Amino acid sequence: MEHAATILIVDDDVSAVRTLSKAIAGLGRIFFATQGDAAVELARDQKPDLILLDAEMPGISGFEVCRILKEDPSTSNIPVIFVTAHTETDREEEGLALGAVDFIGKPIRPAIVAARVKTHLYLKLAMDRLNRQAQTDGMTGLANRRALDQTIAREWQSVLRTQRAFSLLLLDIDFFKRYNDHYGHLMGDECLIAVARALAGCAERPMDLAARYGGEEFVIVLPETTRDGACQVATKIIESVRALNIPHAASELGIVTVSVGAASFDADSGGWSLLENASANPPGLKFSASELLCVADKALYAAKQAGRNSSRFEAIEARSAEKVGPVTGGN
Numbered sequence: 559m560e561h562a563a564t565i566l567i568v569d570d571d572v573s574a575v576r577t578l579s580k581a582i583a584g585l586g587r588i589f590f591a592t593q594g595d596a597a598v599e600l601a602r603d604q605k606p607d608l609i610l611l612d613a614e615m616p617g618i619s620g621f622e623v624c625r626i627l628k629e630d631p632s633t634s635n636i637p638v639i640f641v642t643a644h645t646e647t648d649r650e651e652e653g654l655a656l657g658a659v660d661f662i663g664k665p666i667r668p669a670i671v672a673a674r675v676k677t678h679l680y681l682k683l684a685m686d687r688l689n690r691q692a693q694t695d696g697m698t699g700l701a702n703r704r705a706l707d708q709t710i711a712r713e714w715q716s717v718l719r720t721q722r723a724f725s726l727l728l729l730d731i732d733f734f735k736r737y738n739d740h741y742g743h744l745m746g747d748e749c750l751i752a753v754a755r756a757l758a759g760c761a762e763r764p765m766d767l768a769a770r771y772g773g774e775e776f777v778i779v780l781p782e783t784t785r786d787g788a789c790q791v792a793t794k795i796i797e798s799v800r801a802l803n804i805p806h807a808a809s810e811l812g813i814v815t816v817s818v819g820a821a822s823f824d825a826d827s828g829g830w831s832l833l834e835n836a837s838a839n840p841p842g843l844k845f846s847a848s849e850l851l852c853v854a855d856k857a858l859y860a861a862k863q864a865g866r867n868s869s870r871f872e873a874i875e876a877r878s879a880e881k882v883g884p885v886t887g888g889n
């Protein structure tokens with residue numbers, strides 16, 4: 559859902575803040591800072607949709623604020639408009655070279671400020687919408703494969719840096735071909751959407767990510783989660799899908815079920831010893847996040863072999879699947 563735009567005004571002159579606020583009233587929620595360091599903090603915390611930034615301020619200058627924000631991946635996409643009395647060409651060039659989208663001269667002309675802010679807010683919100691769409695699976699609303707790959711790559715870097723546990727679940731709807739054949743593809747799509755909704759409800763922590771991997775396969779990314787935690791989520795997923803109680807006349811189980819393969823990179827799963835063997839140098843590590851996904855795939859295969867509607871965990875080194883949690887009934 560689209561949120562109301564937020565605009566940060568940064569100027570050490572309070573009367574300028576007031577004039578700018580008046581000029582852009584009605585275009586979004588406005589908040590302000592009168593110093594550069596407070597502006598950086600607010601931008602990181604609030605992620606405004608646009609910043610009107612005074613170029614000359616005591617302490618950290620507006621140019622320096624812009625440089626800091628553009629170097630930080632969490633704030634680099636926030637458009638910055640410089641507002642300054644120094645409108646010489648070389649100053650303007652310098653500001654634009656730092657990544658600002660526009661340059662407005664003082665004294666402030668309210669109609670010009672409002673028009674430019676409107677344009678840049680429109681572009682920012684449109685870009686946000688496109689980015690969201692590019693990361694979302696159109697049918698289920700879950701993260702798509704691109705978002706999944708990006709998340710895994712980012713989290714994997716964090717695992718190597720912090721040596722925090724990391725787990726992946728790979729899951730697949732049981733006998734889904736038969737479901738499509740029996741009920742038709744439209745009902746198949748409805749089933750995928752319902753299962754996806756159940757999965758989203760199981761990935762509860764803010765850092766968890768539920769994604770559609772492709773077809774009727776899904777992946778749950780569980781950062782900072784050990785093998786025990788991953789196995790608990792796997793069990794919860796199986797129970798949640800069973801609780802949907804979607805009839806599946808072409809399955810021996812009578813209802814739609816899923817099988818889950820779990821893999822973890824943590825102290826118990828041999829992950830840390832792999833890191834140590836890489837002579838404390840992560841680039842030397844002969845193991846990658848995609849290999850962890852292969853381990854989860856092996857575990858999923860084992861769950862399918864064992865009769866479906868269940869989860870299996872596979873350790874990195876031993877590569878022998880173990881049953882991770884009893885799933886009662888229907889099996």
Ligand SMILES: Nc1nc2c(ncn2[C@@H]2O[C@H](COP(=O)(O)OP(=O)(O)OP(=O)(O)O)[C@@H](O)[C@H]2O)c(=O)[nH]1
Pocket residue numbers: 730731732733734735736738742743744745746747750772773774862866
């Ligand atoms: N309706 C629908 N079906 C899809 C979609 N994506 C993949 N499928 C179907 O999912 C089915 C997957 O079949 P299989 O890979 O043989 O797996 P399965 O029948 O679930 O069998 P097991 O995984 O062994 O339990 C195929 O029939 C695909 O056509 C989709 O977006 N919508």
